[in-house]
Amino acid sequence: MSARYVINIPPGKFVAITPGKVPIAQLNYLILKHLVGEMKAYVLYISVGKPHNYMSHLLAIHGVPQRGITYVDVEKSTELRFPLRLHDSMARVRGFLRRDFVAVQDYEYIIIDNIDHLAHLWTPEKITGLLRSLRESASQHGVGVILPVKSTESDVCREALSLCDQVITLEVREDED
Numbered sequence: 476m477s478a479r480y481v482i483n484i485p486p487g488k489f490v491a492i493t494p495g496k497v498p499i500a501q502l503n504y505l506i507l508k509h510l511v512g513e514m515k516a517y518v519l520y521i522s523v524g525k526p527h528n529y530m531s532h533l534l535a536i537h538g539v540p541q542r543g544i545t546y547v548d549v550e551k552s553t554e555l556r557f558p559l560r561l562h563d564s565m566a567r568v569r570g571f572l573r574r575d576f577v578a579v580q581d582y583e584y585i586i587i588d589n590i591d592h593l594a595h596l597w598t599p600e601k602i603t604g605l606l607r608s609l610r611e612s613a614s615q616h617g618v619g620v621i622l623p624v625k626s627t628e629s630d631v632c633r634e635a636l637s638l639c640d641q642v643i644t645l646e647v648r649e650d651e652d
Contacts, residue, residue, distance in 0.1 A: 482509045486583065487617040488640040489610050491624045495645055499625045502645060503530060503588050506621060508539050516583040517543045517573075523593045524550060527569060530588070545570040545577060551596040555605055557612055580616040585609065589623050594631040602631055606638050 494502040510516040527546035534541055548567040549555055559577035561568055573581045593602055613620045624632050636642060
């Protein structure tokens with residue numbers, strides 16, 4: 476028997492995905508694999524506190540195409556406002572861009588990896604401001620926002636969850652070999 480993960484991500488919604496016992500890095504991989512590999516979606520992947528290279532390498536090892544992914548690496552001092560002008564930003568942008576700046580409307584989905592870790596880098600007010608701004612911009616353009624959330628214990632995570640249209644738990648099915 477092997478496990479098969481089922482991800483049903485609604486388009487254009489602000490959703491949180493909780494992984495159960497799956498590590499957050501694996502959850503992010505599964506989400507990206509589903510979105511860019513199966514759905515051929517354009518994705519903005521915001522990597523928090525670490526470079527995106529780990530995820531990019533993991534996707535490459537498994538043969539998942541990355542042509543539709545733009546990576547934005549944020550750290551403690553990063554200000555993240557969209558449209559994100561490359562020359563004015565402290566964020567590191569890599570991957571595939573449709574223009575010479577990052578605009579919410581250029582993507583079908585935005586993933587923030589991960590809110591739990593972002594709480595160690597930014598103030599709760601800064602995180603809430605980003606999430607509210609993203610929610611407004613994304614809803615104007617029909618873009619889905621995905622928040623992989625490992626813990627629902629912290630105030631920041633509870634606030635993030637309160638902004639979501641839906642909370643999805645990763646579904647695991649056992650397949651017969």
